[in-house]
Amino acid sequence: MKNKTQHSISTKAIHGTKFGPRRGPVTTPIYQTSNFRFEDSGDAIRYANGDESVYIYTRYKNPTIEETESKLAAIANTERAILFASGMAAITTTIHTFVTAGGEMLALKSLYGGTYRYFRDNLSEMGIGVKYFSNNLSDLANQITSKTKLVYFESPTNPTLSMVDIESLVKVVRAREKKLKSKIIIVIDNTFATFLNQNPLSLGVDLVMESATKFLGGHSDLLAGALFGKSSLISKVKLKSKYFGGTADPFMAFLLGRSLATFELRVSRCNSNALIIATELSKHKMINKVVYPFLPSHPDYKIAKKQMSGGGGVVTIEVKGGVKNAIKFVDSLNVAINAMSLGGVETLVSIPVYSTHVNLSQKELDEHEVTPGMVRISIGVENIDDLLKDFTDSLNKLK
Numbered sequence: 001m002k003n004k005t006q007h008s009i010s011t012k013a014i015h016g017t018k019f020g021p022r023r024g025p026v027t028t029p030i031y032q033t034s035n036f037r038f039e040d041s042g043d044a045i046r047y048a049n050g051d052e053s054v055y056i057y058t059r060y061k062n063p064t065i066e067e068t069e070s071k072l073a074a075i076a077n078t079e080r081a082i083l084f085a086s087g088m089a090a091i092t093t094t095i096h097t098f099v100t101a102g103g104e105m106l107a108l109k110s111l112y113g114g115t116y117r118y119f120r121d122n123l124s125e126m127g128i129g130v131k132y133f134s135n136n137l138s139d140l141a142n143q144i145t146s147k148t149k150l151v152y153f154e155s156p157t158n159p160t161l162s163m164v165d166i167e168s169l170v171k172v173v174r175a176r177e178k179k180l181k182s183k184i185i186i187v188i189d190n191t192f193a194t195f196l197n198q199n200p201l202s203l204g205v206d207l208v209m210e211s212a213t214k215f216l217g218g219h220s221d222l223l224a225g226a227l228f229g230k231s232s233l234i235s236k237v238k239l240k241s242k243y244f245g246g247t248a249d250p251f252m253a254f255l256l257g258r259s260l261a262t263f264e265l266r267v268s269r270c271n272s273n274a275l276i277i278a279t280e281l282s283k284h285k286m287i288n289k290v291v292y293p294f295l296p297s298h299p300d301y302k303i304a305k306k307q308m309s310g311g312g313g314v315v316t317i318e319v320k321g322g323v324k325n326a327i328k329f330v331d332s333l334n335v336a337i338n339a340m341s342l343g344g345v346e347t348l349v350s351i352p353v354y355s356t357h358v359n360l361s362q363k364e365l366d367e368h369e370v371t372p373g374m375v376r377i378s379i380g381v382e383n384i385d386d387l388l389k390d391f392t393d394s395l396n397k398l399k
């Protein structure tokens with residue numbers, strides 16, 4: 001039998017790391033309980049003395065949540081994964097674990113709007129400074145000072161799908177770290193790529209965050225966040241999460257665990273559907289540009305091919321005629337659904353200036369490279385011919 005860590009992602013997503021005969025249910029029961037009864041007060045005393053194996057309270061730990069977390073860690077080939085109530089809970093708890101008042105962090109200029117607005121509107125009032133760097137990394141090294149505690153980025157970015165060369169970023173940060181003799185935590189939001197297409201931990205990143213609401217959950221029926229990495233770092237964030245309280249609930253963990261069984265099937269299909277859609281839409285006369293990491297026309301195509309094994313399920317297009325035509329295009333679709341999220345089995349479309357990137361000034365939109373005619377398409381697992389016909393019919397209506 002293969003060593004458990006040698007199994008492929010699809011096998012680990014179904015079985016976790018618990019191979020071998022075990023009597024009991026095939027699926028994981030939902031421990032839908034807020035707290036756990038003790039056998040006797042010996043359990044409480046053991047807990048009070050620091051024995052972490054005792055189940056106390058679901059905000060601390062719960063078997064259903066732990067089972068899904070162990071499958072997630074297996075998929076990522078890492079020591080530990082923990083779940084949160086949402087991707088934003090994972091992001092905020094991670095930041096506040098490592099950056100405190102008086103400290104600074106660096107963030108990529110182009111980010112998911114919710115993350116950016118949290119950095120812009122909330123961190124300064126907590127006494128945390130944020131500076132921004134470009135995805136070509138030219139302004140990264142010189143902005144890192146002894147106050148820098150964390151570097152945060154996405155690759156590919158939401159919704160513009162620009163890429164950061166992860167190995168190069170790690171090299172730059174580690175060199176500065178050595179010079180300044182201080183530890184800097186590198187965090188990536190890997191929501192768009194997922195571990196099927198890209199493993200940033202193997203490229204030297206410290207912590208990977210994913211909105212599990214998206215491709216990990218995959219059915220548009222749950223909210224969750226996941227954080228992956230070495231136990232020594234994850235345990236610090238776990239401790240913070242107990243007090244911040246944005247922890248997972250057992251039913252969500254059950255749904256997510258169920259979704260992981262088809263993770264590889266779903267995301268592979270999203271990858272292949274997305275590449276076909278990107279290639280075909282590039283030929284349409286009403287489209288200004290199609291952005292997809294695995295299209296040779298993508299400015300960061302070489303980086304994408306170097307660090308990703310699949311291009312992911314998101315294609316971003318810019319239709320001719322600006323936001324008026326973007327609205328007409330989206331409203332004429334019959335198969336794809338006009339909705340805010342992404343990563344579901346169903347194809348979802350949204351207009352970034354009205355969704356992910358609302359409440360940004362024109363200057364900020366320019367910095368994020370978000371344009372009015374842009375439509376983000378999260379490709380689902382539907383039949384490819386049905387999707388192509390839907391998009392083409394809708395584009396043919398534009399003038």
Ligand SMILES: Cc1ncc(COP(=O)(O)O)c(C=O)c1O
Nearest residue numbers: 086087088112158191211213224
């Ligand atoms: C790239 C990215 N990161 C983080 C989030 C936040 O995740 P959640 O909505 O699960 O809090 C989102 C949500 O759209 C996202 O697209």
